[in-house]
Amino acid sequence: MAKYKTKGLDCWQRAKELRAKYYKDYAEAHDRGALRWEGGAWMFDAVPQSLEGEIHVLTEEPYGAAVGADPKLQVRYQEAAEGKWGCARDLCAYLRNYWGSIVLNEYAFGGEWPKADFIFQNHICCSHAKWLQVADEIEGGDVPFFCFDVGVGAYDKIEDRQIRYVVDQIHDGIEFLEKHTGRKFSDEKLIQNVHNTYDSACYWAKTCELNMAVPAPLDEKTMFSLYVLGCLEKSNPDFAHFYKYELYPEVQDRVANQIAAVANEQCRVITDTQPPWGFLRVYRYLEQYGIIAVANLYTNSLIGWWTHDDKGDLVPWPTLAEQGITIKDRDHALWLLAEAELKGKSQWAQFYGAKYKNHFVTKIAKQWKCDAAIIHLNRGCEGTAQHQMETKIALQNMGLPVLTFEGNMADEREFDETRTYRLIDLFVRETLGLQKVAD
Amino acid sequence: MIVAGIDVGGKNVHIVIARNGDIMAKAGAPSGINKAEAVEQLYDETLKKAGLKREDVSQVVATGSSGQRVAFAGGVIPDAAADARGVIRLIPSARTIIDVGAEEGRAIKISPEGKVLDFAINEKCAAGTGTFVDTMARALEIPIEEMSKISLQSTKSIPMNAQCAIFGESEVVSLIHQKTSRQDIARAVHDAIAGRVGSVARIVGIENDIVMIGGVARNDGFVESLKRELEMDIRVPENPDFVGALGAAAAAAAGITGEKVEARVVEKETIEEGTT
Numbered sequence: 001m002a003k004y005k006t007k008g009l010d011c012w013q014r015a016k017e018l019r020a021k022y023y024k025d026y027a028e029a030h031d032r033g034a035l036r037w038e039g040g041a042w043m044f045d046a047v048p049q050s051l052e053g054e055i056h057v058l059t060e061e062p063y064g065a066a067v068g069a070d071p072k073l074q075v076r077y078q079e080a081a082e083g084k085w086g087c088a089r090d091l092c093a094y095l096r097n098y099w100g101s102i103v104l105n106e107y108a109f110g111g112e113w114p115k116a117d118f119i120f121q122n123h124i125c126c127s128h129a130k131w132l133q134v135a136d137e138i139e140g141g142d143v144p145f146f147c148f149d150v151g152v153g154a155y156d157k158i159e160d161r162q163i164r165y166v167v168d169q170i171h172d173g174i175e176f177l178e179k180h181t182g183r184k185f186s187d188e189k190l191i192q193n194v195h196n197t198y199d200s201a202c203y204w205a206k207t208c209e210l211n212m213a214v215p216a217p218l219d220e221k222t223m224f225s226l227y228v229l230g231c232l233e234k235s236n237p238d239f240a241h242f243y244k245y246e247l248y249p250e251v252q253d254r255v256a257n258q259i260a261a262v263a264n265e266q267c268r269v270i271t272d273t274q275p276p277w278g279f280l281r282v283y284r285y286l287e288q289y290g291i292i293a294v295a296n297l298y299t300n301s302l303i304g305w306w307t308h309d310d311k312g313d314l315v316p317w318p319t320l321a322e323q324g325i326t327i328k329d330r331d332h333a334l335w336l337l338a339e340a341e342l343k344g345k346s347q348w349a350q351f352y353g354a355k356y357k358n359h360f361v362t363k364i365a366k367q368w369k370c371d372a373a374i375i376h377l378n379r380g381c382e383g384t385a386q387h388q389m390e391t392k393i394a395l396q397n398m399g400l401p402v403l404t405f406e407g408n409m410a411d412e413r414e415f416d417e418t419r420t421y422r423l424i425d426l427f428v429r430e431t432l433g434l435q436k437v438a439d
Numbered sequence: 440m441i442v443a444g445i446d447v448g449g450k451n452v453h454i455v456i457a458r459n460g461d462i463m464a465k466a467g468a469p470s471g472i473n474k475a476e477a478v479e480q481l482y483d484e485t486l487k488k489a490g491l492k493r494e495d496v497s498q499v500v501a502t503g504s505s506g507q508r509v510a511f512a513g514g515v516i517p518d519a520a521a522d523a524r525g526v527i528r529l530i531p532s533a534r535t536i537i538d539v540g541a542e543e544g545r546a547i548k549i550s551p552e553g554k555v556l557d558f559a560i561n562e563k564c565a566a567g568t569g570t571f572v573d574t575m576a577r578a579l580e581i582p583i584e585e586m587s588k589i590s591l592q593s594t595k596s597i598p599m600n601a602q603c604a605i606f607g608e609s610e611v612v613s614l615i616h617q618k619t620s621r622q623d624i625a626r627a628v629h630d631a632i633a634g635r636v637g638s639v640a641r642i643v644g645i646e647n648d649i650v651m652i653g654g655v656a657r658n659d660g661f662v663e664s665l666k667r668e669l670e671m672d673i674r675v676p677e678n679p680d681f682v683g684a685l686g687a688a689a690a691a692a693a694g695i696t697g698e699k700v701e702a703r704v705v706e707k708e709t710i711e712e713g714t715t
Contacts, residue, residue, distance in 0.1 A: 431554070
């Protein structure tokens with residue numbers, strides 16, 4: 001007999017359709033006279049998307065992860081990147097998937113690799129700094145490239161000068177965009193795109209906040225399929241609408257009616273970093289024990305923006321409407337965008353030290369009422385994997401039992417599924433003292 | 440009640456048959472490539488030693504990396520759980536277990552009741568396992584049993600720089616050519632493994648009493664190296680490589696058989712949807 005009622009998400013199909021359309025539009029862009037560009041998933045897609053006319057983006061990390069979700073495809077692409085192009089195997093797994101795709105001239109969603117018209121990139125990490133430079137090299141070295149620096153400090157150190165530093169670079173970027181595309185930049189479009197970005201980021205955070213409820217309305221495996229839209233293009237009006245008017249209200253309804261993601265929820269866990277994408281069935285394995293992954297610094301804040309309330313608890317970043325802000329002009333729009341991304345995206349934490357990462361992770365563990373933690377020691381991303389053992393200690397000091405397992409977010413050669421299940425069985429049965437619950 | 444615990448590791452099988460907590464018979468043998476067959480054969484030999492037939496045994500619990508291969512086991516428990524149960528029976532004051540076998544080295548923190556509180560496993564690198572000792576013994580051209588004896592004769596500490604078992608072998612060959620004594624090289628090998636194992640142990644936090652088990656615990660030279668590394672005393676029970684099997688037998692006696700949980704997954708949606 002299930003403990004809670006459960007059902008699938010009504011908006012699930014819609015999310016699938018939006019994602020499929022995104023990748024199709026990118027491939028077919030040139031057929032319609034539209035532009036296409038490559039860039040990072042973290043931020044500022046609103047800027048190039050504000051060029052006049054139709055324009056589509058391919059963000060690197062979601063593409064690398066989509067390949068990683070198919071182990072057979074991923075191995076082929078990585079062996080192409082390593083064997084044919086010659087990169088080291090210990091580089092970012094997404095990056096190797098991406099490069100391998102280009103080397104083989106294959107688009108993971110069908111057809112040949114769709115070459116970009118320009119690259120607009122920000123340097124969130126060492127891999128991103130080189131990623132699209134090398135991609136351009138593989139593609140022939142003739143794709144106009146613009147990049148800007150965003151490593152300006154942790155959220156509590158951001159002052160006006162850092163925001164101005166990033167904003168001024170983006171102003172330069174707009175000049176680059178107009179020069180190399182021959183299109184005018186629309187401030188009106190920018191203002192709308194910034195609104196969309198705020199809606200995507202803030203309403204995703206609000207949705208994550210709802211997962212503090214018991215039972216949790218969403219499980220992390222499902223959440224991966226929902227947050228990805230914001231990684232593809234936060235400024236996309238359809239995506240922003242989805243988050244604000246479809247997903248968030250439905251999850252609110254689930255909380256109000258105690259509709260659970262896992263019918264026999266008996267143990268809530270916080271996880272860490274990206275999962276092994278080709279083996280998401282690990283989450284379903286955990287559910288056999290009534291274990292639900294409810295939160296993760298990565299899942300909550302890769303696209304979600306957060307701030308602290310007066311008590312010091314994490315709360316979603318307020319939307320522009322909630323702040324009562326009317327965007328005045330281009331600079332104001334860019335300022336609001338940069339400010340929220342630099343201060344609100346908690347995912348920056350690990351780049352600035354264990355102190356910051358542990359601050360957010362322990363708050364999440366407490367606020368989302370977690371009973372235990374499961375940390376994926378992710379060899380595929382040095383950025384998110386920083387400080388994981390310090391984080392383990394911090395969580396244990398809170399009284400949470402913690403399991404770590406080794407793996408790689410997008411390289412199946414470094415994930416031992418059988419051994420991972422052995423570790424889970426040991427942790428769940430012995431340390432947590434749980435038995436398998438009925439389906 | 441007569442029970443049996445069967446520990447099927449990467450290299451060896453160990454079996455313990457016990458009645459009311461007392462060991463009636465035990466046996467160990469290499470598991471070889473066909474582990475299931477090796478288990479069947481050794482089990483029959485152990486039963487014969489105890490003067491028993493299969494039907495005399497009420498419950499069999501298996502453990503170890505290949506515990507699932509024991510077709511006739513009534514259940515399988517994780518190896519760290521078996522270690523905990525075995526150690527706490529032998530040394531109730533144990534709080535940290537270090538188990539170094541052929542393919543894995545692990546540290547386990549346990550409660551006074553023998554519950555696994557935390558664990559860390561060196562699962563991907565041979566440099567912290569018995570395999571490293573085997574490889575270096577071959578490079579030194581001495582039987583593995585000699586490694587312990589000659590390392591204890593060394594009075595000098597020589598650092599081994601290689602992090603990896605493969606490069607370590609090259610380094611041993613170089614040391615031999617430099618006329619370094621076998622005693623000093625053997626000690627250096629043990630010190631190198633002790634460094635790795637010590638790192639794993641520190642992940643779970645080290646608390647007295649520290650108990651070492653597993654096949655490598657029979658190597659007194661290594662145990663001395665580990666004591667120096669941790670700067671703490673280490674207790675080694677008699678027959679340390681049988682402790683896992685003993686723990687599995689204890690679980691069988693307590694009716695804890697674990698579950699043969701299949702990796703059956705109820706998929707709510709297809710995996711190819713939305714990732715980043």
